[in-house]
Amino acid sequence: MGNACSPQKYVSRILHTMGGSVLFAIVTAPYLFAPGTRAKLEPKAYAALGGLVLLSGLYNASLLQPKKMGPAGGFWRMIVYGGKTTALLICTPLGDKLFGADYAPHAKLVGVVLAYLIGAYARFYRELHTKADAPSSLQTSKTLE
Numbered sequence: 001m002g003n004a005c006s007p008q009k010y011v012s013r014i015l016h017t018m019g020g021s022v023l024f025a026i027v028t029a030p031y032l033f034a035p036g037t038r039a040k041l042e043p044k045a046y047a048a049l050g051g052l053v054l055l056s057g058l059y060n061a062s063l064l065q066p067k068k069m070g071p072a073g074g075f076w077r078m079i080v081y082g083g084k085t086t087a088l089l090i091c092t093p094l095g096d097k098l099f100g101a102d103y104a105p106h107a108k109l110v111g112v113v114l115a116y117l118i119g120a121y122a123r124f125y126r127e128l129h130t131k132a133d134a135p136s137s138l139q140t141s142k143t144l145e
Helices: 007-032 043-063 072-089 093-129 134-144
Strands: none
Touching: 007 043, 007 093, 043 072, 072 093
16 A cells, blocks of 8 residues: 555654644743743754654655646645645744844744644645545445444
């Protein structure tokens, strides 16, 4: 089956989700907890964590072979590569330079929330338009009846 989990897919997915979770926690902490518990990352750590999430995400996206989605693959690539990359770049030191010290924390919050929203939408969009998965999902539902 095409969805078998190879070791590199597994490791890449773990790095991607863990990196994204830590980035999300750090960026949202000032909005969720008392000011005395504010979590901070050094700019180099933001860059490393943002880079890890971006690179592992791009690697994971390439493994999904969007060309199998037919015409829908172009839009999927646009939202994954364009939307998520832009949203996550805001969470790197580039976001600090673009938005300034006063607005950068708010921009980073918007960036991680958009990345998660875009990611969820992209997954459902891909599942809906992936021709290779359609027969197996139909077969599974018939087996369960």
